[in-house]
Amino acid sequence: MSASRPAAAAGSEIAAVLAAAGPELGHQLDRTEERLSQVAGSHGATLARHASGTLAAGGKRLRPILVFLCGHVGSRDGERLVAAAAAVELLHMATLVHDDVLDRAALRRGRPTVVAAGGRAAATATGDLLFSRAFAELSSTGSGEAVQALSSASSALVRGELMQRADAWSPEVTPERYLERCELKTASLFEAACRLGALFSSDPAPADVLGRFGARVGLAFQILDDVLDVEGPTARTGKPRGADLLDGTVTLPLILARGRDPDLGAVELRGTATDPGRSESLCERIAATGALEDAREQALAYVSEAKSSLDALGLPEARRRPLDLVADAVVERYA
C-alpha cells in the first residue's frame, strides 16, 4: 500500500475487501490516487492547495472501490475504470466542500475544511473546480452514457441536499421522506459508481442489477452514519455526539424515537448544539427508546437485500466475494 493512499488502507473491513479482491484492486486504487493528485494540482496554486488538501484528507474511497469491483478488476478496460473511479470521488469531494461552506463547518476528518482555511470564495471555487474535473475525467472515457449516469447522480445529490435543508428542524419528517432523501443524497452516487463499473467491465454484468446493489449499500451506509451520530462516542466518530442531529438534520433515529417518546416529540432542537450537556442527554433519550437498534436493523436489511440481489448474476466466487465484503464493510464499521 502506498503512502498516497492512507485512508483506503485504514480499517480492517476494507483490508478484507482488498485481500479478497487481489492485488489488482490495490494497484487500481493507487492509480486513482495518482489521478486525483494530478487533477488537484493542475489548476493554479490556490486551488491546488485547497483541492489537494481535500483529497489528501482521505476517506475510505468506498465509491472508487465499488467502481473497480463492479468493473471487474483486472479487466482490459483499466484506464476507463480509473477515470470513472476518480470522477465519482471528485464529485463526492465537490459536494462535501460545498456542504461545508453552507454549514460553516470548521473540521472534516480532523482537518480544517476549505472554507475554514481559505474562506467562502475559495471553497465555492474549489467545489466548482472539483465538479468540472469530475466530468472532464469521465469524458476521457469517451462514453456519453457514463457522463449521463454521473450527471444524474449529481442532480440527485443536489436535490437531496436541498431536501435536507428544507426539512431542517422539522417535526414532520416521515421515515419514507427520510429514505427518499437518503436515496438522493447518498445512494445515488453509490449506484452511479456501480453502474459506471458495469459499463466499463470487460465481462459485462447487468448495470441495473449492480446499480441496485450500490443503491442499497448506500442507503445502509447513510442510515448507519446517522445511527453513529447519535450513538457516539466522539473517539469513534471524530465529531461531537449528535452533531448532525443538532445541526437540524432530522434522521431516522430521531424520527423513530419521536414516535415512541411523546415528550421527545416536543423537544425543541434549535440551540442544543451550543449546549453539550443538553445534546448528550438528547442522544441518551433517543437511545433509550430502542430507536438505534431498529434503525440499525433496517440498515442491515438493506445490506442483506443488496447481497441477495447479486444472486441473479451468478458471479464466480472470486468476483462475488469482494462485493459481499464491501457491503459487510459498511456494517462492520459500526459493529
Place this chain on the structure above:
Amino acid sequence: MSASRPAAAAGSEIAAVLAAAGPELGHQLDRTEERLSQVAGSHGATLARHASGTLAAGGKRLRPILVFLCGHVGSRDGERLVAAAAAVELLHMATLVHDDVLDRAALRRGRPTVVAAGGRAAATATGDLLFSRAFAELSSTGSGEAVQALSSASSALVRGELMQRADAWSPEVTPERYLERCELKTASLFEAACRLGALFSSDPAPADVLGRFGARVGLAFQILDDVLDVEGPTARTGKPRGADLLDGTVTLPLILARGRDPDLGAVELRGTATDPGRSESLCERIAATGALEDAREQALAYVSEAKSSLDALGLPEARRRPLDLVADAVVERYA
C-alpha cells in the same frame, strides 16, 4: 422571434447579427431556449423555480450565438450545436449564480438573484445543478474533446474568479495582471464557445483560429463592461455607477487612472459603496484622467484583432459577415 427568447431579440446590434446570419440562427436560438427550459424544469420543484428564473432572466445569449456562428448555422450537425450552445450558457449561468452567493447580490438583470430569493443553500445547489447539466448536455454530443474544452474553460472561470477576489482593493494590480484575469474569467468561455462551434461544424474551420477570435472578443467585452461600470449612467447599465469598482474589483479604468492622478492612487476604496456621493465623484475623477477613452481604445483594438484574425480562414461573405457583426455588437453596446 419567440417570446421565449426575449433577451437575444433585444438590442439592435444583436438584431443585425440575426439579420445577417439568416433565419436559421433565430431558429437555433429558439431551440436552445427550449433545451434550457427543459433542463431547468427537470430536477424537482425547488431547483426548477430557481434555475428557470435564472435562465428566464435572459441575457444576450452571446455565447450560444458564437457557437452557432462558428459552427456554421444550417450545418447538418444542428443537434450537437444546440447541445453545445445550451452547455456554454448553463456553465455561464452556474458561475453567475455562485458569484451572486459570494457577493450577497440582491439583483441581477433587474430580478432578485437566487441567493436573495431562496437563500445560500438553494443558490449553491442551483449553481451545482447548472454545472452538472452543462456537462450532461455536452456529453450528449458524444465528443470527449468537447467536454474537455468546456471543462478547461470551467477551470479558467473558477481561477479568474479567485484571482479577482485575491486582488480585491489591491493598489498593485498591473494592466497585465488585469488582462490575465479577464482571459481566465471571461475570454475563456467565449473561446470555448467558438471552439465547440468549430468542432461541430460540417464545414470545418480551424478551431484554433476561431477560438482565438472568441478570446479576443471576450477580452473586449470584459474591458468595455468595466468601462461602462465607471461611465454609467444607471439607466444604461441597470446598476449604480461604479458598483463593481466599489465592490473591490480593480479594473482597467482605475488602474490606468491611478497612474495619471497621483491623488487617486491614495484613495481608499473600501466603504465607498455605502456613500453614493463619494462613489459618483470617484468615477468622475477616473473619467477626468482620460482612462475611459484609453481603456475603450484597447478594447477596440482587441475587436479589430479578432476580426483580422478571421482573414486567414478565407470565409465566404455569408459566413464572415455575422462574425464581424457579433464582434462589433460587443462595441456598439457602448457607443
